[in-house]
Amino acid sequence: MGERKKKVLIYGYGNPGRQDDGLGIKLVEKLEAQAEKNGHKSMDFESNYQLNIEDAHTISTYDLVIFVDASVEKDVDDIILKTVMPTEKTEFTMHAMLPGFILYLCQNLYGKYPDTYLLSIKGYEFEFMEDMTDRAKENLKKAINLITGFLFSSGRPEYHSKVIMRGDRPE
Amino acid sequence: MSRKLTIDPVTRVEGHGKVTIHLDDRNNVIQSRLHIVEFRGFEKFIQGRPYWEAPVLVQRLCGICPVSHHLAAVKALDVIVGVGPDGLTPTGEKMRRLMHYGQIFQSHSLHFFHLASPDLLFGIDAPPAKRNIIEVAREFKELAVQGVMMRKFGQEIIRATAGKKVHGTGAIPGGINKNLSIEERDYFLKGEDPLNIDKMIEWSVAAIELFKDYHRKHRDMVDNFAAFPSNHLSLVRKDGALDLYHGVLRAIDHKGNKILHDVDYQNYLDYIGEEVKNWSYMKFPFLKNIGREEGWYRVGPLARLNTCDFIPSPLAQKAFEEFRAYTNGKPNNMSLHMHWARLIEVLHAAEVMKELLNDPDLQRDDLIAEGERCEEGVGVIEAPRGTLFHHYKVNKEDLITMCNLIVSTTNNNEPMNKAVREVADQMISGQKAIKEGMLNAVEVAIRAYDPCLSCATHAMGQMPLEVSLYDAEGELLDIKTK
Structure with a gap:
């Protein structure tokens, strides 16, 4: 009896009307088109302005989830893929949530949570404009290369249990 | 000192x-x-853009209630394309209504179950570490799951009507760009438990009971906490019914006397002024006929249930009658009763969604109406947080030359x-x-x-x-x- 195919979700979030804040959404758009073109039907795609409580239910039905978001963090030079672990840490607004908090909620409500990663893509400008900056576009290309290598390294979706990958170190 | x-x-x-x-x-x-x-800075930013871009552009304002801005903007543009607020096709208007009531349902559910319930379940003076959704999930798991699934249901309604969750394009000037397929309809009507409309109605009824139970146990606090007399303003349907998508502007004072008599919101500037204060970037709206000092008003669920005469859905109407009886039919000025009013609106939204989902007009193809182009339009909608105004002027080249927004929180x-x-x-x-x-x-x-x-x-x-x-x-x- 063959091994059950792992269910994979790529989840981009941000506001594409705010320049580089839309990096996560753009990545999902491009990757979804690429997957459709190449006939990869083993993964699902999701987008939203921000993460929220209902995402705890959404991710509970997957084996692997990769969140994709724009980042202004100092430790993100261009792109970085990190393991996400459940955490109680929340934003003070509580209308938008961190991936680790979604995992924590998922664990508490459904007794399980998927292997989860956060792909952070460096963004630079967040004004009321649609066009991303050139540097962000470059980072987006790197992110797509990284994530496709990560998922399709042997021609079918695969992933590792622990990983920190940067843009210049595709594995 | x-x-x-x-x-x-x-x-x-x-x-x-x-x-x-x-x-x-x-x-x-x-x-x-x-x-x-x-x-x-948004009102400046949007000047010079083609008017048809506005319903999507305004979703940049905020990722919390993009649907409300989307619909308020497109209602203003309906006027500009000559369709006017009452000229949409049945499919166009009903699809928008379904989108809007889905938004109300998910937003109110998030607020009650996620943002407000920790204070009610654990107490205002409970330790800060206790007052959050995780503790609700630990100690009231069933309730937390309900909140998650109600929010998800509303979000899926938005996806089905707006086309997608991010920068939805469902509503366009003069109508809508898609109808609801039979498959989409049945997903909501007959979806696997609990994601179906009947379960949403059942949970909405239970949520009201939860609040009422809390109220019974903490009546003094709930009734007296931040209670103060005020005016109330909202849209109401022309016959006085609660209507969150469209209507006329009505305001009452704290005793229930009408102080704005069901006026056309196209003329809102005749009735509403905005005062600026040097310690806040947010303006202070007021009713001009009452004046700056006394003309301020509340908007949102409490105001809506104070201004309307009845709710046009049976279960919510029953809950409304109990709500109004509590203050002997007089306006309710108790801030924490906002939660009660909000939950009655959750139930009403669920009932309206069910009625719309069963309406065959949603599968028709008459999506767009046309009319004679003009240069100015106002769109008003009852967003989850209250009355939302969008006002645009457009030149002959179709570019926006003026934009004025009064959002619910500003009101x-x-x-x-x-x-x-x-x-x-x-x-x-x-x-x-x-x-x-x-x-x-x-x-x-x-x-x-x-x-x-x-x-x-x-x-x-x-x-x-x-x-x-x-x-x-x-x-x-x-x-x-x-």
Whole structure:
């Protein structure tokens, strides 16, 4: 009896009307088109302005989830893929949530949570404009290369249990 | 020695505001203010853009209620393309209504189950670590799951009607760009438990009972917390029914007397003025016929249930009758009853969604109406947080030359300031020591209005929560960060 195919979700979030804040959404758009073109039907795609409580239910039905978001963090030079672990840490607004908090909620409500990663893509400008900056576009290309290598390294979706990958170190 | 307390930012609301409370040497409150410290710029940004882009562009304002801005903008543009507020095709209007009531349902559910319920379930003065959704998930798991699934149901309604969750394009000037397929309809009507409309109605009824049970046990607190008389304003249907998508503007005073008599919102500038104050980026709207001092009003669920005559759906109407009977038919001015009103609207939204989902008009293909182009239009909608105004002028080249927005939270600016003052007077004035629970009480009063401060000022940013104490000379006495 063959091994059950792992269910994979790529989840981009941000506001594409705010320049580089839309990096996560753009990545999902491009990757979804690429997957459709190449006939990869083993993964699902999701987008939203921000993460929220209902995402705890959404991710509970997957084996692997990769969140994709724009980042202004100092430790993100261009792109970085990190393991996400459940955490109680929340934003003070509580209308938008961190991936680790979604995992924590998922664990508490459904007794399980998927292997989860956060792909952070460096963004630079967040004004009321649609066009991303050139540097962000470059980072987006790197992110797509990284994530496709990560998922399709042997021609079918695969992933590792622990990983920190940067843009210049595709594995 | 007088002191100043600062709550910065207010938590479990959207956006960034701070509260300052000035105390005299006996710790009596002498002044309180809710400051909005973000800067607005969207109305300038949108000038020069083609008008048909507006329904999508306005979703950049905020990721919390993009559907409300989407629909308010497109309602204004309906006027500009000559269709007017009443000229849509049945499919166009009903698809928009389904989208809007889906938005109301998910937004209100999020607010009650996620943002407000920790205060109600664990108490306003419970330790801060206790007052969050994780603790609700631990101790009231079934309730937390209900909140998650109700929110998800509403979000899926938005996806099905707007086309997608991010920058939905469903509503376009003069109509809608898609109908609802049979498959989409059946997903909501007959979906696997619990994601179907009947379960949503059942849970909505249960949520009202939850609030009523809490009310029975804490009647004194719920009735007296941040209770103050005010005017109330909202849209109502022409026959006086609650209608969150369209209607005429009605305002009543705290005794229930009509002070704005079901007027056409295209002329809103004749009735509503906006005052600027130098300590906040958020304006202070008021009814011109009453004046700046006394003309401020509340909007949102409480105001809507005060202004309307009835609710046109059976279960919500029954709940409404009980709600109105509690104040003997007079306006309800108790801030925490906002939660009660909000949950009645959740039930109404669920009932409306069911009625719409069973309406065959949603599968028809007459999506767009056409008319004679004009240069100015106003769109008003009852967003989850209250009345939302969008006003545009467009030149002959189809470019937007003027935009004015009055968002729900702005309409509630003065009421939120009043609520802060009421709670400060009740819970902080004269106390020898200021405890964290007292400061949370101030936040609870603001949170009842579910303010979206990003929306109100149209900006982004982030600040830590900081509470500072100052003496009369402005010297910092103490500082605490949450």
